[in-house]
Amino acid sequence: MDTDLNCENSQKMQQIRTVGWKIGAGRLVLLLFALTAQTVATAAARQTPESILTAARQFLVEQVGHGDGKLRIEMSRIDPRLRLPLCVDGMRVEAPQRGNLLGKISLHITCKEAVNHKPWSIFVGASVSLMQSVYVARGYIPRGTEVTLDQVQIGERDVTRMRGGFFERPEQIEGMIARQTIAPGQVLNTYALKPPTLVKRGQTIAIVARQGDLVVRMKGLALGNGAAGDRIQVKNTTSKRVVEGLVTPEGEVSVPL
Secondary structure, three states: OHHHHHHHHHHHHHHHHHHHHHHHHHHHHHHHHHHHHHHHHHHEEOOOHHHHHHHHHHHHHHHHHOOOOOOEEEEEEOOOOOHHHHHEEOOOEEEOOOOOOEEEEEEEEEEEEEEEOOOEEEEEEEEEEEEEEEEEOOOOOOOOEEOOHHHHHEEEEHHHOOOOOOOHHHHHOOEEEEOOEEOOOOEEOOOOOOOOOOEOOOOEEEEEEEOOEEEEEEEEOOOOEEOOEEEEEEOOOOOOOOEEEEEEOOOOOEEEO
């Protein structure tokens, strides 16, 4: 009888061990599954190149503005093989060059904390242009020609590539002198046009001295050529004294009293 009891007890212990092993194996399988799922989820939580470029583009739109012009932004390509973990605290976009954000620039994008609890950063290139309506030559304008408004027209140009700026109002152009022959479609700016000469060397002019409401006028002789805003030397024909003054839009020379 004792033999039968021992045999029965042995069978029960074997059953308990089998059930325990199955429970342990099941927990191990669940643990491995959970770890695998977490690994897959982490691998899937990537910061896509498209999301990085979108953040960079939005930064430029907010920082540059465009007024009456048309802003054009071309972002450089990000290598699709790049694997950056998803940023959980928001990407930060900065312009290392500061100030002017037009033309070819580089942006620094950083993430302080990603899903893997580590920071990352990347530089992204961009080309920013601003298309704006400016005054251009309608046809050829010979050198030395006094420009009239029927010789100009409106054209759309990328103002970020311009040297010498551009004129915004027609009255700024009318009466200006072509520095050299201007081609059709050429932007009219300070490189292409210069103010007309109002005072010529040897010309008798009025020397005007002002101090408050007191105005003194004297006859003088110009010792050089000058446009409005130029400083030239003039000689007082009465005292023979030579002074330097500023050519006014009226063709006079203003000197301090």
